[in-house]
Amino acid sequence: MxxxxxxxxxxxxxxxxxxxxxxxxxxxxxxxxxxxxxxxxxxxxxxxxxxxxxxxxxxxxxxxxxxxxxxxxxxxxxxxxxxxxxxxxxxxxxxxxxxxxxxxxxxxxxxxxxxxxxxxxxxxxxxxxxxxxxxxxxxxxxxxxxxxxxxxxxxxxxxxxxxxxxxxxxxxxxxxxxxxxxxxxxxxxxxxxxxxxxxxxxxxxxxxxxxxxxxxxxxxxxxxxxxxxxxHQREVTSAPFKLGIVGGVGPAATVDFMNKVIHNTPATRDQDHIKMVVEQNPQIPDRTANLLRGETDPTVAMLSTCKRLEADGAHAIAIPCNTAHAFVPSIQPYLSVPVVHMLEETIGYIRKHYGTARPVGLLATSGTVQSRVYHTIADAAGLTLLIPDPTHQNLVMEAIYGEQGVKAGYTTGRCKEELLAAAAHLADSGAQVLVLGCTELPLILPQCERFKLGDSTVALIDPTEILARRCVELAYAH
Structure with missing residues (x-):
C-alpha cells in the first residue's frame, strides 16, 4: 500500500x-x-x-x-x-x-x-x-x-x-x-x-x-x-545545489576556495551563483601534527563537521585542505553525500592536461607527504611523483608554519623565498609540474601554466582551483 x-x-x-x-x-x-x-x-x-x-x-x-x-x-x-x-x-x-x-x-x-x-x-x-x-x-x-x-x-x-x-x-x-x-x-x-x-x-x-x-x-x-x-501524485522536489565546505583548515584557504568557486561560476547576477554553507571550524585538530607526531586525531571532528553540513542540506562537501584528505576514506562511509576528493581531482587534471610522461613535484606539508595519499593516487594514475629532500621539505614547512609563514598571514618575503627554493629544487630534480599541495600555498604562488624557475619552466597546479571548478560542474549538473 x-x-x-x-x-x-x-x-x-x-x-x-x-x-x-x-x-x-x-x-x-x-x-x-x-x-x-x-x-x-x-x-x-x-x-x-x-x-x-x-x-x-x-x-x-x-x-x-x-x-x-x-x-x-x-x-x-x-x-x-x-x-x-x-x-x-x-x-x-x-x-x-x-x-x-x-x-x-x-x-x-x-x-x-x-x-x-x-x-x-x-x-x-x-x-x-x-x-x-x-x-x-x-x-x-x-x-x-x-x-x-x-x-x-x-x-x-x-x-x-x-x-x-x-x-x-x-x-x-x-x-x-x-x-x-x-x-x-x-x-x-x-x-x-x-x-x-x-x-x-x-x-x-x-x-x-x-x-x-x-x-x-x-x-x-x-x-x-x-x-x-x-x-496529486507524490513528487520529489529538487532543491538547488548546495555546496558544504569544511572551513577553518585553514581559515584563509577557506576564503580563497570560496572566491575560486565564485570566479569559476558563469554568473551574470547574484542569483546565478551556487549556494554554499560553511562550517568554519578552526578547532579541528591539526592534521599534520596527528600524522607526524600522533597528536589529537581530527577524524571525529571532521566527521562531526561534515554531518552538520549534511544536515544543512549540502549535496556535496568540499574540504579545502590537502592533508585532511588522508582522513577522508575513514569518514566517507558515514556520510550520505560525497566528499569531492580534491587530490583525486588534481591528479586527474594533471593526467588529462599534461599526460603521464612528465614527473610531478609535490609541495605539501610533511603530514601529507608522510601519509602518501598523493602518492597512492598518482601511482594509480601512472604518474611519477617527486618530493623534496629533507632540507627543502623543512623549507616548505617553514613557508607554511613558520613565524613568517602563510598560516601566520604572510604571503611575501621569507615564506615566498623558502617556497621558491623548494620549488626550484624539485624542478632541478626533473619535475615539470608542481602541485601546490597545501591549500595556503596558492596564496603565495598562484596557479600558472608556465612559471619560470631559473633555467626551468614548470606548471604550477593549485588543487583548490581544480576543486572549485569541479564543484561548479557538479552544481550545474544537479
Whole structure:
C-alpha cells in the first residue's frame, strides 16, 4: 500500500485550516482508502491572523510564519504540504524555493475546477481580499482565458467585514448578518453575468453549502483543495545545489576556495551563483601534527563537521585542505553525500592536461607527504611523483608554519623565498609540474601554466582551483 504524509499549515485562518483537515479526512475515507495517508495539522499562534488583509498590508510576518511552519512539518516527516490561505499563495513560489517538500498550489486546484465547468472567455466572479486582488493572484491564473469581475467598493467593504469583522467568519461567526453580507456580494457578481463564483477566502468554504442552498453557486475551495491533494501524485522536489565546505583548515584557504568557486561560476547576477554553507571550524585538530607526531586525531571532528553540513542540506562537501584528505576514506562511509576528493581531482587534471610522461613535484606539508595519499593516487594514475629532500621539505614547512609563514598571514618575503627554493629544487630534480599541495600555498604562488624557475619552466597546479571548478560542474549538473 502506498504511504503519504500530508501536512497542513494552519493558523493563518485557524477555522479554515481545521475545515480543510476535516474535508481531507472525509474525502480520503470516501474514495482513497487504497493509499495509507497520514495527516498533520501544524498550527501555532500567529499575531497577524484575523487582521484584515487590505491592499497595502505588510505580509512579511505571514511569509516567515509559513516558512517556519513548513520547515517544522518537513522535520516531522511530511512529504506534501497544503497551504489553505489565498494571501499566502501570492508568495507561494518564494516559500517553495526554500522548502524540500512540494507546497501544493491551491490556485492550480481551483484552475482545474474552473476548466472542467466553463469554457474560456467566460466571466468569473471573484470574492477575495483587497490584498489578494491588488496582488493580481487571480489574474495570474485566470486573466489570460477568462474575464474577471469583482464586487463594487460597497459590497467589497461588506465582504471584508463578513470575513474579518468582530463577528466574522474568521472567529466562527456565521449569523444572519454575515451570511447576508456574503450573499449581497455574490448576487452583485451574478447580476454582472458572472458564470461562476470563485472564493478568494478559505473561510468561505465554511458557508459554501449554505450559499448553495440559496441558489448561489459558490465553490467550496477546501473540498476542491482536499480532492486535489489526494489525487496529486507524490513528487520529489529538487532543491538547488548546495555546496558544504569544511572551513577553518585553514581559515584563509577557506576564503580563497570560496572566491575560486565564485570566479569559476558563469554568473551574470547574484542569483546565478551556487549556494554554499560553511562550517568554519578552526578547532579541528591539526592534521599534520596527528600524522607526524600522533597528536589529537581530527577524524571525529571532521566527521562531526561534515554531518552538520549534511544536515544543512549540502549535496556535496568540499574540504579545502590537502592533508585532511588522508582522513577522508575513514569518514566517507558515514556520510550520505560525497566528499569531492580534491587530490583525486588534481591528479586527474594533471593526467588529462599534461599526460603521464612528465614527473610531478609535490609541495605539501610533511603530514601529507608522510601519509602518501598523493602518492597512492598518482601511482594509480601512472604518474611519477617527486618530493623534496629533507632540507627543502623543512623549507616548505617553514613557508607554511613558520613565524613568517602563510598560516601566520604572510604571503611575501621569507615564506615566498623558502617556497621558491623548494620549488626550484624539485624542478632541478626533473619535475615539470608542481602541485601546490597545501591549500595556503596558492596564496603565495598562484596557479600558472608556465612559471619560470631559473633555467626551468614548470606548471604550477593549485588543487583548490581544480576543486572549485569541479564543484561548479557538479552544481550545474544537479
Amino acid at each position: 502506498n504511504k503519504r504524509t500530508l501536512g497542513i499549515i494552519g493558523g493563518l485562518g485557524a477555522l479554515a485550516g481545521a475545515d480543510l483537515f476535516g474535508k481531507l479526512l472525509k474525502a480520503h475515507t470516501a474514495g482513497h482508502a487504497e493509499t495509507e495517508l497520514h495527516f498533520l495539522l501544524e498550527q501555532h499562534p500567529f499575531r497577524g491572523a484575523g487582521t484584515s488583509l487590505e491592499q497595502d498590508s505588510n505580509v512579511i510576518a505571514r511569509k516567515l510564519y509559513v516558512f517556519e511552519t513548513g520547515r517544522t512539518l518537513i522535520q516531522r516527516g511530511v512529504d506534501t504540504i497544503l497551504l489553505p490561505c489565498f494571501a499566502s499563495h501570492v508568495f507561494r513560489d518564494e516559500i517553495q524555493t526554500e522548502l524540500e517538500a512540494p507546497v501544493l498550489d491551491m490556485m492550480d486546484a481551483l484552475s482545474q475546477y474552473v476548466a472542467a465547468r466553463i469554457a474560456p472567455g467566460s466571466r468569473l466572479g471573484v470574492l477575495t481580499s483587497d490584498y489578494v486582488r491588488h496582488a493580481g493572484l487571480f489574474e495570474r491564473y485566470f486573466g489570460e482565458h477568462y474575464q474577471l469581475i469583482y464586487p463594487s467598493s460597497l459590497e467589497q467593504e461588506g465582504l471584508m467585514e463578513a470575513v474579518y469583522g468582530t463577528r466574522g467568519l474568521q472567529v466562527g461567526g456565521a449569523d444572519k448578518a454575515v451570511i447576508e453580507l456574503v450573499s449581497r456580494a455574490c448576487h452583485q457578481l451574478q447580476e454582472q453575468q458572472a458564470d461562476l463564483l470563485l472564493p478568494g477566502f478559505t473561510e468561505l468554504a465554511m458557508v459554501a453549502a449554505e450559499m448553495q442552498r440559496f441558489g448561489i453557486a459558490l465553490a467550496d475551495i477546501n473540498e476542491i483543495y482536499a480532492e486535489y491533494a489526494l489525487l
